[in-house]
Amino acid sequence: MKLLVVGSGGREHALAWKLAQAPRAQLVYVAPGNGGTAQDERLLNVDITEPEALADFVEKEQVAFTVVGPEAPLAAGIVNLFRQRGLKIFGPTREAAQLESSKDFAKAFMKRHGIPTAEYETFSELAAAHAYLEQKGAPIVIKADGLAAGKGVVVAQTLEEAHAAVDMMLADNKLGDAGARVVIEAFLEGEEASFIVMVDGKHVLPLASSQDHKRLLDGDQGPNTGGMGAYSPAPIVTPQLHARVMREIILPTVRGMESDGIRYTGFLYAGLMIDAQGNPKTLEFNCRMGDPETQPIMARLKGDFSKVIEQAIAGTLDTVELTWDRRTALGVVLAAHNYPETPRKGDRINGIPAETEEAVTFHAGTTLTDGKLLTSGGRVLCVVGLSDSVRGAQSVVYETVNQISFDGMQYRRDIGHRAIGRKH
Ligand code: AMP
Numbered sequence: 001m002k003l004l005v006v007g008s009g010g011r012e013h014a015l016a017w018k019l020a021q022a023p024r025a026q027l028v029y030v031a032p033g034n035g036g037t038a039q040d041e042r043l044l045n046v047d048i049t050e051p052e053a054l055a056d057f058v059e060k061e062q063v064a065f066t067v068v069g070p071e072a073p074l075a076a077g078i079v080n081l082f083r084q085r086g087l088k089i090f091g092p093t094r095e096a097a098q099l100e101s102s103k104d105f106a107k108a109f110m111k112r113h114g115i116p117t118a119e120y121e122t123f124s125e126l127a128a129a130h131a132y133l134e135q136k137g138a139p140i141v142i143k144a145d146g147l148a149a150g151k152g153v154v155v156a157q158t159l160e161e162a163h164a165a166v167d168m169m170l171a172d173n174k175l176g177d178a179g180a181r182v183v184i185e186a187f188l189e190g191e192e193a194s195f196i197v198m199v200d201g202k203h204v205l206p207l208a209s210s211q212d213h214k215r216l217l218d219g220d221q222g223p224n225t226g227g228m229g230a231y232s233p234a235p236i237v238t239p240q241l242h243a244r245v246m247r248e249i250i251l252p253t254v255r256g257m258e259s260d261g262i263r264y265t266g267f268l269y270a271g272l273m274i275d276a277q278g279n280p281k282t283l284e285f286n287c288r289m290g291d292p293e294t295q296p297i298m299a300r301l302k303g304d305f306s307k308v309i310e311q312a313i314a315g316t317l318d319t320v321e322l323t324w325d326r327r328t329a330l331g332v333v334l335a336a337h338n339y340p341e342t343p344r345k346g347d348r349i350n351g352i353p354a355e356t357e358e359a360v361t362f363h364a365g366t367t368l369t370d371g372k373l374l375t376s377g378g379r380v381l382c383v384v385g386l387s388d389s390v391r392g393a394q395s396v397v398y399e400t401v402n403q404i405s406f407d408g409m410q411y412r413r414d415i416g417h418r419a420i421g422r423k424h
């Protein structure tokens with residue numbers, strides 16, 4: 001059986017790595033893939049990104065099914081196109097992907113269906129947006145409506161920053177169409193967690209809990225990034241909280257989409273803020289898995305993932321039971337010089353050790369050029385370690401990290417600190 005994973009990041013490397021472990025998987029194509037997927041003999045990079053051309057490739061190669069990693073092809077309708085052509089694919093349609101591709105769609109949806117989230121208003125008029133800020137005061141959060149590759153959210157601590165963010169999006173059009181409308185919402189305090197499930201249109205299968213570290217620097221300081229590390233499970237997601245999130249957020253979302261005439265299929269990721277009393281609110285939806293959350297989650301997943309995806313496509317996720325490695329998996333992102341502003345490319349990467357039972361290195365911004373492994377993006381690698389405790393997983397990871405080097409390499413030394421704090 002041949003499979004296809006669409007995308008080129010660490011998330012896609014981890015998905016393809018897991019799918020390739022399925023005994024019946026002959027080959028997993030990754031389009032376009034990266035330097036890590038190029039090196040793995042069970043994976044094969046395909047230099048195609050255009051959806052029609054991908055569909056042609058899948059037909060020609062008789063690929064059994066396709067899994068889509070990133071949001072952009074989903075928002076562009078790759079699932080609609082594949083289904084029209086009778087090709088099996090796991091992901092949301094363009095319409096369903098609006099939960100991520102339009103913040104205004106997601107907020108209006110949550111309001112309509114009583115799903116807990118921060119209070120908000122949407123604006124396209126500059127003066128009205130500024131007036132609303134004056135009325136609400138800081139801290140306050142300004143979000144571009146559309147997809148802005150992680151640059152669309154400003155958590156403003158002062159009114160000055162808030163006004164500047166509104167000007168940046170609505171007056172100066174710095175984010176183009178994505179920022180032509182803005183959602184302004186109340187600032188929520190608490191701890192974040194990533195709650196990711198698989199949905200087949202009707203049934204919901206939760207994946208293991210996880211937590212991401214979005215800030216560049218130790219102690220959750222510095223600018224927001226795509227994510228500098230993640231671990232699974234996240235002890236903040238207790239069984240009680242898990243049940244509440246399913247009941248108050250996930251199931252109403254899937255049912256609400258269905259009653260709005262949009263069947264949701266694919267991974268669904270609710271970014272949660274959990275307040276000091278343990279009440280969860282939805283910060284955002286993503287219509288895909290998280291990156292880097294996928295890397296520790298896949299490292300813990302046992303069994304044949306290709307069968308799980310097949311059941312998801314067939315609409316029979318209610319018959320699937322996932323089993324998880326009981327150990328904690330902890331992933332640390334190694335980022336390029338000057339990430340996140342203007343990451344440098346072309347640095348030679350050395351020392352990545354072979355995979356073991358305890359540690360695996362997933363690639364993201366890497367290329368294999370003339371046999372040389374070079375950096376080619378902001379987040380270069382994600383090293384995942386597994387151990388019985390969070391601290392144990394940290395030592396495995398950082399031991400591995402110490403063997404890897406490239407010029408300008410930067411990473412956080414405290415991934416997992418909240419889980420450790422919580423366990424005392
Ligand atoms: P988003 O892309 O919506 O996840 O936003 C990026 C990050 O901004 C989140 O992971 C949070 O850290 C932060 N954020 C978003 N919305 C809020 C909010 N209403 N209150 C506090 N922080 C927020």
Ligand code: GLY
Nearest residue numbers: 212227290291292
């Ligand atoms: N790790 C955050 C995200 O994938 O959006």
